[in-house]
Amino acid sequence: xxxxxxxxxxxxxxxxxxxxxxxxxxxxxxxxxxxxxxxxxxxxxxxxxxxxxxxxxxxxxxxxxxxxxxxxxxxxxxxxxxxxxxxxxxxxxxxxxxxxxxxxxxxxxxxxxxxxxxxxxxxxxxxxxxxxxxxxxxxxxxxxxxxxxxxxxxxxxxxxxxxxxxxxxxxxxxxxxxxxxxxxxxxxxxxxxxxxxxxxxxxxxxxxxxxxxxxxxxxxxxxxxxxxxxxxxxxxxxxxxxxxxxxxxxxxxxxxxxxxxxxxxxxxxxxxxxxxxxxxxxxxxxxxxxxxxxxxxxxxxxxxxxxxxxxxxxxxxxxxxxxxxxxxxxxxxxxxxxxxxxxxxxxxxxxxxxxxxxxxxxxxxxxxxxxxxxxxxxxxxxxxxxxxxxxxxxxxxxxxxxxxxxxxxxxxxxxxxxxxxxxxxxxxxxxxxxxxxxxxxxxxxxxxxxxxxxxxxxxxxxxxxxxxxxxxxxxxxxxxxxxxxxxxxxxxxxxxxxxxxxxxxxxxxxxxxxxxxxxxxxxxxxxxxxxxxxxxxxxxxxxxxxxxxxxxxxxxxxxxxxxxx
Ligand SMILES: [Zn+2]
Numbered sequence: 137x138x139x140x141x142x143x144x145x146x147x148x149x150x151x152x153x154x155x156x157x158x159x160x161x162x163x164x165x166x167x168x169x170x171x172x173x174x175x176x177x178x179x180x181x182x183x184x185x186x187x188x189x190x191x192x193x194x195x196x197x198x199x200x201x202x203x204x205x206x207x208x209x210x211x212x213x214x215x216x217x218x219x220x221x222x223x224x225x226x227x228x229x230x231x232x233x234x235x236x237x238x239x240x241x242x243x244x245x246x247x248x249x250x251x252x253x254x255x256x257x258x259x260x261x262x263x264x265x266x267x268x269x270x271x272x273x274x275x276x277x278x279x280x281x282x283x284x285x286x287x288x289x290x291x292x293x294x295x296x297x298x299x300x301x302x303x304x305x306x307x308x309x310x311x312x313x314x315x316x317x318x319x320x321x322x323x324x325x326x327x328x329x330x331x332x333x334x335x336x337x338x339x340x341x342x343x344x345x346x347x348x349x350x351x352x353x354x355x356x357x358x359x360x361x362x363x364x365x366x367x368x369x370x371x372x373x374x375x376x377x378x379x380x381x382x383x384x385x386x387x388x389x390x391x392x393x394x395x396x397x398x399x400x401x402x403x404x405x406x407x408x409x410x411x412x413x414x415x416x417x418x419x420x421x422x423x424x425x426x427x428x429x430x431x432x433x434x435x436x437x438x439x440x441x442x443x444x445x446x447x448x449x450x451x452x453x454x455x456x457x458x459x460x461x462x463x464x465x466x467x468x469x470x471x472x473x474x475x476x477x478x479x480x481x482x483x484x485x486x487x488x489x490x491x492x493x494x495x496x497x498x499x500x501x502x503x504x505x506x507x508x509x510x511x512x513x514x515x516x517x518x519x520x521x522x523x524x525x526x527x528x529x530x531x532x533x534x535x536x537x538x539x540x541x542x543x544x545x546x547x548x549x550x551x552x553x554x555x556x557x558x559x560x561x562x563x564x565x566x567x568x569x570x571x572x573x574x575x576x577x578x579x580x581x582x583x584x585x586x587x588x589x590x591x592x593x594x595x596x597x598x599x600x601x602x603x604x605x606x607x608x609x610x611x612x613x614x615x616x617x618x619x620x621x622x623x624x625x626x627x628x629x630x631x632x633x634x635x636x637x638x639x640x641x642x643x644x645x646x647x648x649x650x651x652x653x654x655x656x657x658x659x660x661x662x663x664x665x666x667x668x669x670x671x672x673x674x675x676x677x678x679x680x681x682x683x684x685x686x687x688x689x690x691x692x693x694x695x696x697x698x699x700x701x
Contacts, residue, residue, distance in 0.1 A: 156284065202269045354539070
């Protein structure tokens, strides 16, 4: 490809809207173009890189027996209602109405469509297991698209679905696909780690994420200092530190004028926050829920949502709290009724807590569960935090930020049961098919490669993903000898089947070399009047410190060997 003709120009300036390195470099290299919030076009260079990522993913999916197909983006809303995932996805679901006013979903994922198809095509255990996948555009109405290709509303995803007869077979499929995911990230040059994750709107019991540790990442991962335990903070189970043991004392009211926060309360009474109980009100699908947790610990909304089995969860408004007959800031678990009460098990890890009195300017000392109040459910709804104990060993939890590169789910039977996707076993007994779901965002993977592989001059493409492995520059392109030699070399390399980006522009050497660094192809070749004098050419790997000058004679073979080795 001639750079003089390439659609998409490089930019000298950093675009002001860029939020992270990959966003900045994708815009500066002219690889993507923003069409709307969270919607991008890929320009030719970006599209080539994307296709290379896509092919790595395809090869690994095929290698484990995946069958590629292509499902319709348009999906009947009824299918989503049957599994109730229309509610789980809520406003993230893009819907359209057709001319007959029939509601359709622009697919954010394809479990329902895939299960329906399998239901029609699978009769017996002999038809299983099945691994079906596609690489296709998906739609999710993200509330806050951001970070270039990191969080978008229209995106290209590889989604695979597994169909098995029993738990053991599902485990085998899941393990096989996880292995393929590891190979994909390895081939893309990404040191991904596997962490336990919350299943969120997709559903199912068990799921894991593949995370690239990166400061720019949106996800917070907690991991153990001593063993291999690692989990997304939404899912992580930290061992809470118990308060010191003490004798239970009788309750006692205490004046706390103007005190509404835990911090102020702890300060006023000169006690650690861990000696207080915090009341938090949520609205779960419109119903006000009372949550009580130790004052030093935060509520984890993913865990609370799973506990309540609700779809929409948010903090209750002041009005909603008042209507429930409670006093925000001084709300108390004592004597509360007529409202769902959920407690975090941290309220058991200590004694003689200070809690609200459900009256302004008053709190109660020496509150003990279950002596002084009751709840409907006591479980783990706490956000694990740095410093908590590891749930598996005696280690301590540490934290790292990361980019989610992939998410795999054991769905089990919840989709197939609702849609009636069954099979007949060896004895002719009908049972639900067990499903798994496995996703990789292709565009985000491309962006993650740039986050991982760059320097202050530009991208450093891994050879496997570079839009072109070779960047050929002619310095003094107006010099007839240089131009002719460069043209000849360009043709010879292409005849060898090598992909070359050829900078044939009559720009200054500075501009051309800067662009070569910015665009980041693995191997740069520079032909100039100076190198031509000795019938040679300059060769430099993108991450090499120094260029080497090699004879023009035999250079094509040399490059071919270099790139294939
Ligand atoms: Zn551990």
